[in-house]
Amino acid sequence: MIISKRSAGLLLHITSLPSRFGIGDLGPEAYHFADLLEEAGQRYWQILPLNPTEGGYGHSPYSSHSAFAGNPLLISPELLVQDGLLQKSDLELDEEFKEDRVEYPKVVKLKLKLWQKAFDKFNETADSDLQQEYKAFMREQKAWLPDFARFAAFKKRFEDRSWVEWPKEIKQHEEHAVKALEQEMVEEVHFEQFMQFLFYRQWEKLKQYCHQKDITFFGDMPFYVSHDSADVWQNPEYFKLDKEGNATGLSGVPPDFFSETGQLWGTPVFDWTELAKHNYDWWIRRIDHNLRLFGLLRLDHFRAFSAYWEVPAGEETAMNGKWKKSPGAEILSLVQKKYHKMPIIAEDLGEIDQPVRDLIQQFDLPGMLVLLFAFVSDEKAFEGSFMPHNHTRNSIVYTGTHDNSTVVAWYHDAKKGDKKALSDYTYQELSEDNVHEIMGRLALASVAQLAVLPVQDVLGLGKEATMNKPSTSRGNWEWRLKKNQFTDKNAKELLELTKLYGRFVGREK
Numbered sequence: 001m002i003i004s005k006r007s008a009g010l011l012l013h014i015t016s017l018p019s020r021f022g023i024g025d026l027g028p029e030a031y032h033f034a035d036l037l038e039e040a041g042q043r044y045w046q047i048l049p050l051n052p053t054e055g056g057y058g059h060s061p062y063s064s065h066s067a068f069a070g071n072p073l074l075i076s077p078e079l080l081v082q083d084g085l086l087q088k089s090d091l092e093l094d095e096e097f098k099e100d101r102v103e104y105p106k107v108v109k110l111k112l113k114l115w116q117k118a119f120d121k122f123n124e125t126a127d128s129d130l131q132q133e134y135k136a137f138m139r140e141q142k143a144w145l146p147d148f149a150r151f152a153a154f155k156k157r158f159e160d161r162s163w164v165e166w167p168k169e170i171k172q173h174e175e176h177a178v179k180a181l182e183q184e185m186v187e188e189v190h191f192e193q194f195m196q197f198l199f200y201r202q203w204e205k206l207k208q209y210c211h212q213k214d215i216t217f218f219g220d221m222p223f224y225v226s227h228d229s230a231d232v233w234q235n236p237e238y239f240k241l242d243k244e245g246n247a248t249g250l251s252g253v254p255p256d257f258f259s260e261t262g263q264l265w266g267t268p269v270f271d272w273t274e275l276a277k278h279n280y281d282w283w284i285r286r287i288d289h290n291l292r293l294f295g296l297l298r299l300d301h302f303r304a305f306s307a308y309w310e311v312p313a314g315e316e317t318a319m320n321g322k323w324k325k326s327p328g329a330e331i332l333s334l335v336q337k338k339y340h341k342m343p344i345i346a347e348d349l350g351e352i353d354q355p356v357r358d359l360i361q362q363f364d365l366p367g368m369l370v371l372l373f374a375f376v377s378d379e380k381a382f383e384g385s386f387m388p389h390n391h392t393r394n395s396i397v398y399t400g401t402h403d404n405s406t407v408v409a410w411y412h413d414a415k416k417g418d419k420k421a422l423s424d425y426t427y428q429e430l431s432e433d434n435v436h437e438i439m440g441r442l443a444l445a446s447v448a449q450l451a452v453l454p455v456q457d458v459l460g461l462g463k464e465a466t467m468n469k470p471s472t473s474r475g476n477w478e479w480r481l482k483k484n485q486f487t488d489k490n491a492k493e494l495l496e497l498t499k500l501y502g503r504f505v506g507r508e509k
Helices: 028-039 077-081 104-125 126-139 145-157 175-183 185-213 230-233 271-279 281-291 328-339 354-362 379-383 407-413 416-426 437-447 455-459 487-500
Strands: 007-011 044-046 216-221 247-253 263-268 298-301 306-314 322-325 342-345 367-370 394-399 450-453
Touching: 007 455, 028 044, 028 185, 028 487, 044 450, 077 185, 104 450, 126 185, 126 322, 126 379, 145 185, 145 230, 175 185, 185 216, 216 281, 263 342, 271 281, 281 298, 328 354, 342 367, 354 455, 379 416, 407 437, 437 450, 437 455, 437 487, 450 455
Parallel strands: 007 044, 007 450, 044 216, 216 298, 298 342, 367 394, 394 450
Antiparallel strands: 247 263, 247 306, 306 322
């Protein structure tokens, strides 16, 4: 069991932190939140993927043009002032941002302007220590960084078109053509590398600060990668593509209770035969990269490690796909050789069959339990694994995840029978004023070894604080915590509950 002590944590993505620059970042408010986590007796800070996001995908952290790069929007301007790469006057804003939402177009415009200033300053006057740090970073990340930087720069040159539409010799990654274009765009390529340097430098400092407080980052890794990504451009042989680079097999999930036609995600599926020839090297590098970033790693859509739903290209829905086996056991066995304790969490929500359960058991991975899925008026639900009396120790329990409504929003829209189910189970009179507290107590009281509460549910926020509504493309990934909204008082109350339910872990000496 990777989580050795009964403990607790909070779920809050970096973008949701307060900041006067329109989006949460790795600066002062992240350190302040770490202080509050310590004050609240929390040992884990769960976040969403840190990869770059794109406007075309609604800035979803699960759709990125790189599986290895960090999101430059998370770089803190204030920390760059401390490094001498920006002046305080550079941080004087011409316009104000909303406190509770990320306005992505405005944020992108502002931050790119600031990063360009920092890049110019770095090239002109950066001290030798910072220059040496940059060179060391380039060496350490050479497996992915050069191609990512080329991809990001080239994409801007080609008017943000997909790499499949680039000139043939660049699209096919012909070495002489790529090098020639890189020489022509040397400053643009270096700029992309520089932004990655800033991101990872700030991330490592925040991670070290949290480590000193015995707070572990709990990260997340999507199963698939975007077709229009540096990863597919660099390694087309590892994906099911035709000679022109178009996907021949697409990802998704079959029709179910929630969707009559299933979900067609559209990312390319993997060519497992070709990956096997190389001992799954890209997958192992990817997992290793994430385990260097986080103390715990959630593998999203874990059921695809057992079998995945492949839909032929050209289909408009996921209905005509087929289940195909994945080499998940082989990949996880290779990971286990390096990480004997397997600090991995299986996202095992949705339709899970016995082979998936067997795979989870084979590697002794914790699964997920979501209380919002437990209380439904169907009597059979009381037999389900999400009910607290059926929880198991080797699990992570949540009130809800980033893909769910907040508890208060769920209760507001719930059927009478669902409300009665929760009221009967807890022997409490419920209202929108207390339901988040009662559900939070259920999570903390669970036998599951780790309980994680979304900050929205700690504060009892409504539907305005929903992070993501699956199958919708607008208004997601925008919610932000207002400055001083999560207070010392909230932290102290959470500490008392954490102690009450035996989840307080003292500082390790």
